Amino acid sequence: MSENQNEKLYPESLISFWMKSATDFWGSTYRMWSDVTEPFQPEGVKKQFQRLESVPKMWQSFFSTLSVPESVNALFKGMDVLPEVVLRTLQSGWVGYSALQKEWLEKASRMGKQSEAYKFEDIDKDLFNAWAEVYENELRQFLNFPQIGLTRFYQERIGQTLDRLNLFEISLSEFMKLLYLPMEKSAKAMSEKLEEVTKNGELSGDFNEYYGEWIKMLEGHYMVLFRSTEYIKGLNNVLEGGENYLSARNHLMEDILQFFPIATDKDMDELCKEVYLLKKEVKKLSKKVAGLK
Amino acid sequence: MSEPKIPVDLIMKKLAEDSEEVFKTVQKASDVLLGPLDTAISTTPCDIVYEEDRIKVKHYKPKTGVKLKTPLLLVYALINRETMLDLQPGRSTIQNFLDEGVEVYMIDWGSPTRKDKYLTIDDHVNGYMDNVIDFIRERHNLPKINLMGICIGGTFSVMYAALHPEKIKNLVTTVTPTNFDTEQGLLHIWMKTINVDRMVDTMGNIPGDMMNLGFLILNPARLMIDKYVGFLKNISDKTFVENFLRMEKWIFDSPDFPGETFRQFINDLYEKNLLIQNKMELGGRGINLKKVTMPLLNFYGKYDHLVPPGACEQLTEAVGSKDAENVCLDTGHIGIYVSSKVQKEFAPRIARWLKERDNPEKGPSSRGKPAAKATATVEKPGSRTSSPKKEKKKISA
Numbered sequence: 237m238s239e240n241q242n243e244k245l246y247p248e249s250l251i252s253f254w255m256k257s258a259t260d261f262w263g264s265t266y267r268m269w270s271d272v273t274e275p276f277q278p279e280g281v282k283k284q285f286q287r288l289e290s291v292p293k294m295w296q297s298f299f300s301t302l303s304v305p306e307s308v309n310a311l312f313k314g315m316d317v318l319p320e321v322v323l324r325t326l327q328s329g330w331v332g333y334s335a336l337q338k339e340w341l342e343k344a345s346r347m348g349k350q351s352e353a354y355k356f357e358d359i360d361k362d363l364f365n366a367w368a369e370v371y372e373n374e375l376r377q378f379l380n381f382p383q384i385g386l387t388r389f390y391q392e393r394i395g396q397t398l399d400r401l402n403l404f405e406i407s408l409s410e411f412m413k414l415l416y417l418p419m420e421k422s423a424k425a426m427s428e429k430l431e432e433v434t435k436n437g438e439l440s441g442d443f444n445e446y447y448g449e450w451i452k453m454l455e456g457h458y459m460v461l462f463r464s465t466e467y468i469k470g471l472n473n474v475l476e477g478g479e480n481y482l483s484a485r486n487h488l489m490e491d492i493l494q495f496f497p498i499a500t501d502k503d504m505d506e507l508c509k510e511v512y513l514l515k516k517e518v519k520k521l522s523k524k525v526a527g528l529k
Numbered sequence: 530m531s532e533p534k535i536p537v538d539l540i541m542k543k544l545a546e547d548s549e550e551v552f553k554t555v556q557k558a559s560d561v562l563l564g565p566l567d568t569a570i571s572t573t574p575c576d577i578v579y580e581e582d583r584i585k586v587k588h589y590k591p592k593t594g595v596k597l598k599t600p601l602l603l604v605y606a607l608i609n610r611e612t613m614l615d616l617q618p619g620r621s622t623i624q625n626f627l628d629e630g631v632e633v634y635m636i637d638w639g640s641p642t643r644k645d646k647y648l649t650i651d652d653h654v655n656g657y658m659d660n661v662i663d664f665i666r667e668r669h670n671l672p673k674i675n676l677m678g679i680c681i682g683g684t685f686s687v688m689y690a691a692l693h694p695e696k697i698k699n700l701v702t703t704v705t706p707t708n709f710d711t712e713q714g715l716l717h718i719w720m721k722t723i724n725v726d727r728m729v730d731t732m733g734n735i736p737g738d739m740m741n742l743g744f745l746i747l748n749p750a751r752l753m754i755d756k757y758v759g760f761l762k763n764i765s766d767k768t769f770v771e772n773f774l775r776m777e778k779w780i781f782d783s784p785d786f787p788g789e790t791f792r793q794f795i796n797d798l799y800e801k802n803l804l805i806q807n808k809m810e811l812g813g814r815g816i817n818l819k820k821v822t823m824p825l826l827n828f829y830g831k832y833d834h835l836v837p838p839g840a841c842e843q844l845t846e847a848v849g850s851k852d853a854e855n856v857c858l859d860t861g862h863i864g865i866y867v868s869s870k871v872q873k874e875f876a877p878r879i880a881r882w883l884k885e886r887d888n889p890e891k892g893p894s895s896r897g898k899p900a901a902k903a904t905a906t907v908e909k910p911g912s913r914t915s916s917p918k919k920e921k922k923k924i925s926a
Contacts, residue, residue, distance in 0.1 A: 458750055471723075475728065482731045483731050
């Protein structure tokens with residue numbers, strides 16, 4: 237049996253491979269950043285990275301079950317009764333995978349060409365958009381699928397929370413990559429300089445000198461980046477993504493908490509506002525009374 | 530495109546040569562890190578004399594006797610803590626004030642919780658600050674006290690002085706943003722683009738850790754890499770390690786920022802720049818800076834990347850006071866309070882300036898000039914930036 241025939245019969249292995257590639261890609265982006273900054277991260281930030289890393293892993297392990305022949309056989313035995321929507325999901329996933337692979341191949345061919353010192357206005361946008369486009373065009377629609385019946389609102393909020401989490405993670409990954417660019421640019425410029433001084437036999441024994449030069453160069457790159465419209469856009473996207481996710485998560489939490497005798501965020505906010513207004517009024521009246529005395 | 534080759538062999542050779550030295554340093558460093566370290570901050574003795582909700586007022590009395598009859602109230606920012614003014618013996622603005630015989634009160638804003646998220650700038654300025662100032666006035670039986678603000682605390686102090694000029698004798702502002710229409714600092718660029726309404730609606734209070742991360746990202750090369758490389762280089766120096774850890778303790782001790790105050794600060798100041806244009810309102814009352822008629826001393830840092838000179842220097846022109854002076858120091862945002870070099874002059878200069886204005890009988894002609902000369906030891910030539918117009922005003926006054 238040829239490999240192509242295998243692929244036709246077992247598209248599940250391709251999906252699994254696709255999920256692994258996608259999660260490995262973002263996983264290594266997180267790790268790359270956290271490795272660089274880990275010694276300097278406060279505990280809260282470290283936890284955030286660990287959490288972010290766990291999300292793609294979770295997806296990966298979910299999809300990896302599709303690679304186990306037994307479970308896949310069982311799944312595909314009932315293929316003929318699967319609703320059309322599931323088939324479409326798989327189909328879209330396949331289309332997305334192809335698009336993503338194409339993007340990665342193109343990106344790989346551009347490697348080494350994208351980095352120019354102190355220039356951020358011509359950032360290769362495709363570099364960031366590959367996963368975002370696949371997610372937004374092929375997968376997102378399934379999380380926003382119209383829900384029906386008694387539990388429709390609850391299902392909608394679960395879908396929305398997952399959707400916002402994915403969007404947040406996409407924007408965060410883009411932002412992290414953006415923050416990493418000055419490191420890449422300054423390291424490249426520095427290695428070129430070291431190569432040149434070595435060639436000329438002028439390499440200094442004092443590496444502090446080169447470190448000082450690199451840090452200055454890095455600072456300069458960051459200062460240019462931070463004033464660029466790309467950075468400001470990336471910063472706003474990540475803030476917006478985080479806020480949208482928090483908001484969706486809070487709505488979902490309210491749904492859950494209403495089944496328990498626990499006050500929700502909304503209840504607490506209302507209470508806090510009432511206390512705030514009452515206190516303000518009491519203080520005002522106390523001052524008036526003290527003035528009358 | 531060929532990849533540049535890094536001379537790894539030479540680097541390795543150099544590392545091998547240094548290895549013995551590195552070993553010695555590591556051994557010494559482990560002795561330092563495992564041994565007792567004094568990293569306590571804010572150790573100057575004080576009394577808590579006033580409490581209201583989350584806020585407290587600390588009172589510091591000079592051991593050598595009070596030389597000014599008017600006490601000084603310090604209003605710190607809502608970001609980080611006031612402990613920065615008393616970081617350690619020898620690097621303490623508070624201690625330096627006490628050595629000059631100035632009686633000091635300082636507001637500790639505490640840690641806002643979700644019940645504080647609805648507090649506005651009005652609640653801080655016309656509420657807490659006004660109550661504290663009334664308390665001190667009553668305690669000392671004085672109609673007016675001296676007020677000194679730090680960063681956002683300075684902005685609050687300017688607002689307060691404009692709304693209650695009858696209660697403030699002299700105003701000192703340090704690294705205080707009042708003009709937000711500048712592109713000198715990154716914060717001024719970024720803050721204009723964020724959607725603060727969505728941020729506050731979602732988060733309530735703005736988490737201190739998130740703000741700290743924002744400040745680190747302002748200069749990651751220095752604040753996230755070089756600073757710690759410097760620490761590693763000096764890791765065997767006990768005094769350096771102690772000082773470094775004190776600073777780390779202070780920097781990462783960040784209370785959350787009350788949500789509604791943050792919303793108002795970004796909307797009214799960073800986005801609309803209302804204060805300097807006399808268009809800002811607090812509790813239904815308009816703030817007119819021309820009503821700031823008391824003497825004003827305005828400090829800022831030439832290398833301040835958070836509150837750049839452009840955000841500070843217009844204040845002296847905008848106020849109604851005829852005795853107003855800008856002082857630009859060759860330092861950054863925090864250096865004003867913790868740099869050993871600046872410390873030698875900063876608090877003593879303020880104390881001198883206050884002493885010259887402590888006696889109401891003294892005319893304004895006897896002041897201004899001596900204070901201006903006194904800065905020469907701290908600043909590089911030409912770094913003092915009183916505008917010629919204001920200088921003229923001062924001299925004629």
